Amino acid sequence: MLNKIKSLMAPAATQTTAGALAEKFGLELRGNPKTLVRGVAPIADAKPGQLAFYSTEQNSAAFKILPIDVLKNTRASVILVQPEHAADAPSGATLLITDSPRGNIVKILGEIYREPPRRGINRHAIIERGVFFRNRASVYVGQFATIERGAVIEPDVKIYPNAYIGKNVTIGRGTIVQTGAHIENATIGADCVINAGAVIGKDGFGYTRQNGHNVFIPHVGRVVIGNRVSVGANTCIDRGAMTDTQIGDGTKIDNLCQIAHGVIIGAECFLASGVGLAGGVVVGDRALLAGQVGVANGVHIGNDAEVGAHSGVFRNIADGARYMGYPAGPGTEFMRHYAWLRKNTKN
Secondary structure (H helix, E strand, C coil), X not given: XXXXXXXXXXXXXXXXEHHXXXXXXXXEEECCCCCEECEECCCCCCCCCEEEEECCCCCCCCCCCCCHHHHHCCCCCEEXXXXXXXXXXXXXXXXXXXXXXXXXXXXXXXXXXXXXXXXXXXXXXXXXXXXXXXXXXXXXXXXXXXXXXXXEECCCCEECCCCEECCCCEECCCCEECCCCEECCEEECCCCEECCCCEECCCCCCEEEECCEEEECCCCCCEEECCCCEECCCCEEXXXXXXXXXXXCCCEECCCCEECCCCEECCCCEECCCCEECCCCEECCCCEECCCCEECCCCEECCCCEECXXXXXXXXECCCCXXXXXXXXXHHHHHHHHHHHHHHCCC
């Protein structure tokens, strides 16, 4: 009974065949093209009817290479594998050959577990007069979602229940706004995902002290988010005070991050959970900020830079540099300091 309940709760997969996947994604097929694929699983846990992958790609230190015996003993019906490991696959398995199993498994997951199309505007949604839909028939708006006057909604947008879209907000083609997200004073690009509870475009923490009192600085800027950006659950991105807060194409922001007013983040960056960027911070393209990194006002972080978890950044970081620690410094320097402390503080 428990297994039946678990199967009902599992993500629904679209059944396909090895041949269909090979044709769609340009993969070399070895075996029966009619082999059914009813789902995807890790190679050590896969069962007949499922697809798995084995790879020795080392795109990141976070990727662990499994022993070859895992491939030899898998029960998967279809295996995505590199050419050099095809001979190690179990006899009878259908193989999809590629130089990049990791890259192709992402495409296959998107194909097999794609969400069914959602269209239509729920009768309990609140849509003011003056909302402009480019193609109303292609849009989904869930119950109790609110869209205010002057908003522009491009085709294929999905706005889930209880989300709020403020006046003069633009939501780009194919973007998904999850439950409870709050967006105002913002332009969102195409194919973005705004996860549940994210708040975009509210005023930043901008104050000045006048005659002994904290006085709020009115914010008149916006948030401009590029294409293919993901904003995590309960993340806040503040509007600029006088300039726009900007997020570049392809950047991925994890849950519970804080992006302050006037921050500029480049393209294809990763910001892990708990990152906090103070006002005026500039982050270059392809930068990686690990969990709970804090960056002080006006600091510039270069292209391809990486900052280790829990670091506090108070000075600029050059292109390609690796920093960590509090205050953050070059990674090798931090490790030398840490080793010295370990050696000289032993009892």
